[in-house]
Amino acid sequence: MQTNSWIPLFPEQASTFAWQVDALYFYLILISVGFTVPIVGVILYFFVRYREKEKFATGEEIHGSIALETIWSVIPFVISMTIFLGGAVVYYNQYRPPAEAMEIYVVGKQWMWKLQHSTGQREINELHIPVGRNIKLTMTTEDVLHNFYIPAFRTKADVVPGRYTTIWFNATKPGKYHLYCAEYCGLNHSGMGGWIYVMEQRDFDNWLSGNVSGQTPVQAGQDLFQNKLGCASCHEGGASQRGAKLEGIYNHEVKLASGQTVIADDEYIRNSILNPSSQIVEGYQPIMPTYKGQVTEEQLISLVAYIKSLSGGTGGSKTTTTTTGAMNSGGNTTGTSGANSNNTLVAPRADRGAANNQGSNPNAPETRSEPTNTQER
Amino acid sequence: MQNVEAINLRNIKQEPKTNYLTNGFTLKSWLLTKDHKRIAILYLITVSAFFALGGVYASFIRLELLTPNSDLLQSATYNRVFTQHGIIMVFFFLIPAIPAILGDFLIPLMIGAKDLAFPKINLLSWYFYMAGGGLTLYALLQGGVDTGWTFYTPYSTTFSNSYVMAVGLGIFINGFSSILTGLNFIVTIHTMRAPGMTWFRLPLFVWAHYATSLVMILGTPVIAITILLLALERIAKVGIFDPAIGGDPILFQHLFWFYSHPAVYIMILPGMGVISELISNFSRKKIFGYEFIAFSSIAIAVFGFLVWGHHMFVSGQSLYAGLVFSFLTMVVAVPSAIKIFNWTATLYKGSISYDTPMLYALFFIGLFLIGGLTGLFLGSIGLTVHLTDTYFIVAHFHYVMVGGQVLAYLGGLHYWWSKITGKMYSEFWSKIAAIIIFVGFNLTFFPQFILGYMGMPRRYAAYPPELQVLNIFSTAGASILAIGLIIPLIYFTYSIFFGEKAPANPWLLPGLEWRTASPPPTENFEETPIVTWEAYDFTEDSGLDLEDARNKYKVTV
Numbered sequence: 001m002q003t004n005s006w007i008p009l010f011p012e013q014a015s016t017f018a019w020q021v022d023a024l025y026f027y028l029i030l031i032s033v034g035f036t037v038p039i040v041g042v043i044l045y046f047f048v049r050y051r052e053k054e055k056f057a058t059g060e061e062i063h064g065s066i067a068l069e070t071i072w073s074v075i076p077f078v079i080s081m082t083i084f085l086g087g088a089v090v091y092y093n094q095y096r097p098p099a100e101a102m103e104i105y106v107v108g109k110q111w112m113w114k115l116q117h118s119t120g121q122r123e124i125n126e127l128h129i130p131v132g133r134n135i136k137l138t139m140t141t142e143d144v145l146h147n148f149y150i151p152a153f154r155t156k157a158d159v160v161p162g163r164y165t166t167i168w169f170n171a172t173k174p175g176k177y178h179l180y181c182a183e184y185c186g187l188n189h190s191g192m193g194g195w196i197y198v199m200e201q202r203d204f205d206n207w208l209s210g211n212v213s214g215q216t217p218v219q220a221g222q223d224l225f226q227n228k229l230g231c232a233s234c235h236e237g238g239a240s241q242r243g244a245k246l247e248g249i250y251n252h253e254v255k256l257a258s259g260q261t262v263i264a265d266d267e268y269i270r271n272s273i274l275n276p277s278s279q280i281v282e283g284y285q286p287i288m289p290t291y292k293g294q295v296t297e298e299q300l301i302s303l304v305a306y307i308k309s310l311s312g313g314t315g316g317s318k319t320t321t322t323t324t325g326a327m328n329s330g331g332n333t334t335g336t337s338g339a340n341s342n343n344t345l346v347a348p349r350a351d352r353g354a355a356n357n358q359g360s361n362p363n364a365p366e367t368r369s370e371p372t373n374t375q376e377r
Numbered sequence: 378m379q380n381v382e383a384i385n386l387r388n389i390k391q392e393p394k395t396n397y398l399t400n401g402f403t404l405k406s407w408l409l410t411k412d413h414k415r416i417a418i419l420y421l422i423t424v425s426a427f428f429a430l431g432g433v434y435a436s437f438i439r440l441e442l443l444t445p446n447s448d449l450l451q452s453a454t455y456n457r458v459f460t461q462h463g464i465i466m467v468f469f470f471l472i473p474a475i476p477a478i479l480g481d482f483l484i485p486l487m488i489g490a491k492d493l494a495f496p497k498i499n500l501l502s503w504y505f506y507m508a509g510g511g512l513t514l515y516a517l518l519q520g521g522v523d524t525g526w527t528f529y530t531p532y533s534t535t536f537s538n539s540y541v542m543a544v545g546l547g548i549f550i551n552g553f554s555s556i557l558t559g560l561n562f563i564v565t566i567h568t569m570r571a572p573g574m575t576w577f578r579l580p581l582f583v584w585a586h587y588a589t590s591l592v593m594i595l596g597t598p599v600i601a602i603t604i605l606l607l608a609l610e611r612i613a614k615v616g617i618f619d620p621a622i623g624g625d626p627i628l629f630q631h632l633f634w635f636y637s638h639p640a641v642y643i644m645i646l647p648g649m650g651v652i653s654e655l656i657s658n659f660s661r662k663k664i665f666g667y668e669f670i671a672f673s674s675i676a677i678a679v680f681g682f683l684v685w686g687h688h689m690f691v692s693g694q695s696l697y698a699g700l701v702f703s704f705l706t707m708v709v710a711v712p713s714a715i716k717i718f719n720w721t722a723t724l725y726k727g728s729i730s731y732d733t734p735m736l737y738a739l740f741f742i743g744l745f746l747i748g749g750l751t752g753l754f755l756g757s758i759g760l761t762v763h764l765t766d767t768y769f770i771v772a773h774f775h776y777v778m779v780g781g782q783v784l785a786y787l788g789g790l791h792y793w794w795s796k797i798t799g800k801m802y803s804e805f806w807s808k809i810a811a812i813i814i815f816v817g818f819n820l821t822f823f824p825q826f827i828l829g830y831m832g833m834p835r836r837y838a839a840y841p842p843e844l845q846v847l848n849i850f851s852t853a854g855a856s857i858l859a860i861g862l863i864i865p866l867i868y869f870t871y872s873i874f875f876g877e878k879a880p881a882n883p884w885l886l887p888g889l890e891w892r893t894a895s896p897p898p899t900e901n902f903e904e905t906p907i908v909t910w911e912a913y914d915f916t917e918d919s920g921l922d923l924e925d926a927r928n929k930y931k932v933t934v
Contacts, residue, residue, distance in 0.1 A: 062662070062725065086759065161531060
């Protein structure tokens with residue numbers, strides 16, 4: 001739509017809440033025109049009607065009117081409240097990711113986007129997603145502020161160093177859409193963009209299976225946890241372990257030594273790794289060293305994903321934290337270990353796609369190539 | 378205008394032998410002056426120079442965006458150009474323009490005082506401005522700064538290899554100029570009003586400056602502290618904003634916008650004050666709803682401090698914070714709407730003349746309407762997630778800042794030009810220029826609303842090719858706007874040397890500033906005026922011999 005017309009006016013509507021944003025936009029245009037036209041009309045009329053007839057004539061003495069002042073204070077206030085409420089409703093939908101969502105991890109850095117699917121596939125400046133699925137992005141950055149912006153989905157969010165931010169969307173139309181960085185990030189800010197490829201589920205499955213996945217975030221996290229960083233030496237071992245118990249904590253309340261109670265979300269787990277003494281769990285000693293500077297943002301995401309996987313019943317992440325048979329066979333040993341297997345469900349659709357199409361996808365080894373089959377659709 | 382001069386003689390006792398311009402010709406008599414009018418002239422010259430420099434940067438931005446690729450300017454240069462455009466326009470043009478030039482010149486005249494309360498501090502303000510501006514210029518010559526005028530951390534503290542600290546210090550020093558000017562205005566308005574000049578007889582220009590001064594005094598220290606913290610982190614590596622060393626980047630945004638949102642009102646409130654003067658005086662009748670306009674300025678100044686979070690809707694702030702800031706933003710729109718309605722009602726049954734300042738007032742209302750209404754788009758939180766950080770926001774704040782403040786400033790400059798210089802400008806060329814500016818402005822910035830909705834992010838040196846047509850419109854408009862802004866420079870300069878001599882009161886208006894010679898004597902009034910009339914009083918109560926003037930006008934025509 002926007003590429004055909006000479007002057008583009010609206011970006012494509014390609015997410016479930018895009019129409020709501022557009023409806024709000026049209027409502028505001030209507031209000032703006034409804035204000036501007038009468039006011040400008042009245043002003044122009046007065047300009048002509050009350051043009052000076054005699055030099056230095058005095059206009060009529062009118063001091064004001066409480067009634068009029070009240071009317072034109074109350075009416076704009078009421079209208080502005082409708083705009084506020086409309087915006088609040090739309091925002092609520094944008095802000096709250098649905099419980100059931102496919103998770104993708106995003107790390108921004110000057111000047112590229114690194115994305116990883118929970119099935120392990122990595123992409124740079126491109127994201128392939130299936131149509132009609134809730135997608136939740138958990139994002140952070142290695143350096144400065146960035147902003148993940150997809151105009152066709154009418155959503156964006158700042159990507160902030162030192163914390164996780166999220167956005168979600170549900171794409172409604174297969175196609176290729178702009179991805180921009182919308183928060184100024186230095187030299188090549190305007191080059192930090194890419195494309196979102198929305199594909200039919202079948203094509204997405206093809207694409208997924210055609211890509212060498214390597215470790216999934218959960219597998220990578222487990223590897224870090226048990227081998228590379230040695231977290232397991234304190235956080236595993238049952239009754240005698242020195243570190244806090246991690247099984248089942250995700251999205252549950254944790255009682256801290258300070259008496260506070262917090263919800264163990266992604267941010268909490270992240271902070272506990274980087275700054276352990278800030279939130280000591282009740283009943284444990286502040287003996288954990290900080291891992292700040294020793295783990296990259298991507299490793300942190302993997303660790304958080306692994307710790308989340310230790311809490312089986314986390315709703316949406318069940319279906320998305322998947323490892324297919326085809327992927328596990330790719331020379332990866334930690335992924336099938338006992339601690340992980342009972343928390344790892346196999347997504348039937350992804351699995352079927354992998355079985356049916358492995359090796360037949362022409363795009364198989366090249367993660368960054370375009371999915372031609374979707375584009376012709 | 379020669380007709381008017383004859384009429385005027387009755388209202389002014391006699392021409393003073395020396396006026397403030399002829400009272401001393403040495404450089405020292407200017408650089409060490411304590412006369413608020415001379416200080417205003419110093420500001421006029423230096424602020425205009427900064428405006429021109431900011432305009433040159435703007436031209437480079439628009440030229441670069443003529444084509445989708447970053448070809449005329451490479452990213453490194455482009456990033457510096459838009460940053461420096463923003464810094465110079467915001468801190469060294471928009472903030473001082475109306476208060477420091479017109480406010481300095483007119484507030485004592487309007488309230489019937491000999492000078493501001495602290496003439497030496499007033500001069501000191503100008504030196505702070507010059508020191509801050511000079512340091513900033515030095516930094517620009519050294520290689521400039523590339524952080525965006527918002528200095529967002531951690532880019533500005535840890536990653537940028539440009540002259541952040543020199544520019545930061547420049548803004549820090551310049552802040553004292555604002556604080557001292559605000560302080561001076563408040564004390565002057567409280568203590569130096571002429572006998573009979575009660576609060577509710579003050580011209581609305583003075584009310585607007587009172588509200589502005591409150592914001593200057595309360596807000597500016599916050600940006601000063603923020604810059605100090607930024608320096609502490611950048612130089613001493615104390616972790617305040619950069620999470621890598623234990624800071625919080627969002628904290629910077631809170632501090633920055635806690636000043637910079639109210640600063641928006643420092644930029645627009647004085648403009649609203651000018652427009653109130655123009656509308657009322659060129660309709661030759663009392664302004665409609667005086668108290669409502671006066672208190673709406675105060676309301677804007679107060680609510681302006683409560684809405685900073687609407688710059689941070691997508692920064693990761695909580696759902697509830699977002700909703701509260703969106704609500705308060707809607708509330709702050711109401712006082713602005715009240716002003717527009719009252720201005721419109723003032724025209725009703727007036728005796729409206731189409732002089733150039735009134736033309737600017739008319740254009741101001743049109744552009745401010747669009748600027749204000751698009752502010753509602755951006756205040757509506759569900760919509761702003763899509764719109765923020767795009768060209769929509771660029772277009773919005775240019776409609777408010779340029780369409781609002783710059784047009785008001787130009788309108789005010791034309792209106793009081795005869796008082797400031799004692800000369801009349803060309804009515805013909807000034808109208809032509811006003812129309813060119815209006816057309817050029819709209820052509821520049823209206824397409825940017827559409828670009829923004831299309832999703833073009835701001836601060837991009839390169840953009841997708843499908844957006845080029847709208848960018849060409851915008852650049853074409855900028856060229857027209859540039860021509861429109863150069864014409865006044867020519868006819869104003871011409872008028873100083875060859876212009877017709879201005880009468881004391883060319884439009885026969887009741888304001889106190891029109892009851893002294895043009896240009897005024899150094900002590901402003903030969904004897905302290907005693908005010909017995911309300912603001913904008915066009916009846917015989919005002920003491921102006923209107924009947925006589927009308928008759929004389931008929932004879933001379």
